[in-house]
Amino acid sequence: MTLDAPMPADLRRWVTHRLPGLANAMDVLDVSWPRGDSRVWRVASGTAAAYVKLSPTPEDFAREVRGYRHAAHCLAPGEAPRLLASDLGLRAVMTSPLPGHVVRGFPLTADAESRVHELAGRLLRRWHDHPVPAGPGVRDDIMTSVARKADEATACLARTSEYLTEAQRELVERMGRELPRLAEDLPLVFRHGDYSTRNWLWDHRRGTHSLIDFEKSDHGIAVEDFVWLCCGAWPTNADLRPAFLDGYGRGLSDTEQQALPLFTARLGVSYLDAGVTRQEPTLVYRGRTILARMVHAYA
Secondary structure: OOOOOOOOHHHHHHHHHHOHHHOOOOEEEEOOOOOOOOOEEEEEEOOEEEEEEEOOOHHHHHHHHHHHHHHHHHOOOOOOOOEEEEEOOOOEEEEOOOOOEEOOOOOOOHHHHHHHHHHHHHHHHHHHHOOOOOOOOHHHHHHHHHHHHHHHHHHHHHHHHHHOOHHHHHHHHHHHHHHHHHHOOOOEEEEOOOOOHHHEEEEOOOOEEEEOOOOOOEEEEHHHHHHHHHHHHHHHOOOHHHHHHHHHOOOOOHHHHHHHHHHHHHHHHHHHHHHHHHOOHHHHHHHHHHHHHHHHHHO
8 A cells, every 4th residue: 555655864864774785776665554653665676675664653663673573582484574673763663575465455265364364373372472571560550551441432432322222332331341350360461462464464375474563562461462353354254263263272261252342342432433533434434343243242
């Protein structure tokens, strides 16, 4: 998805200094996602190529760098890009390219789609299983964050109630009451934070799956990494959830099965509230669709 934004001059100088092979006749292609804070370019010259990303905030930059380091320890070569260089002042990271297509929107046969989800489950399990030292108070911080998200969703409900069915309102109310309590018994891991098909690459020639984009990676609750799948992929194809969980190597616990639709409902009412506030029908539709799906999942 190309927006054709020019690469800033200081960033271009940094790129050519870090990768001298790109200094002459460097081709720059904007490959940002169509949202305001996405700034990514593919740079190439001859056979040399790399991706360069500007993080929106210092916190995003720190998470991105830590995520690449985590990937280097827990994933096999070729399952994630290599971090070639980073600069805190620019909030820039430079990474190696990977073969394959972004899975979201890429036409797949039913068998290939199930295979991709199985491989994605396997990769996420290795990501989750590789420990990252957590400082004191991390669990308390995560529980505080869950409580804050529940409160924010309750506030969103107050502003969007007229757009929802009674069952959808009851689900969001239940989320506000029950999610903080359920979170106390959920396993904590180092999360990817945005484990959605837009961050999966599929190389159909080699039959391999890989992962990109680590700016949301951080300590958190394991089942939160299933939210995008729960609201987007799994409701449209009943075979994808078992394929993913088979790859992941375990089913969801009873507590996780209760919590996942609630985490996902929180996302849905957040989208709805943003859409109503900004008068963006696409976000309103997305929010209402997620909530309708979660009502069905929770029934």
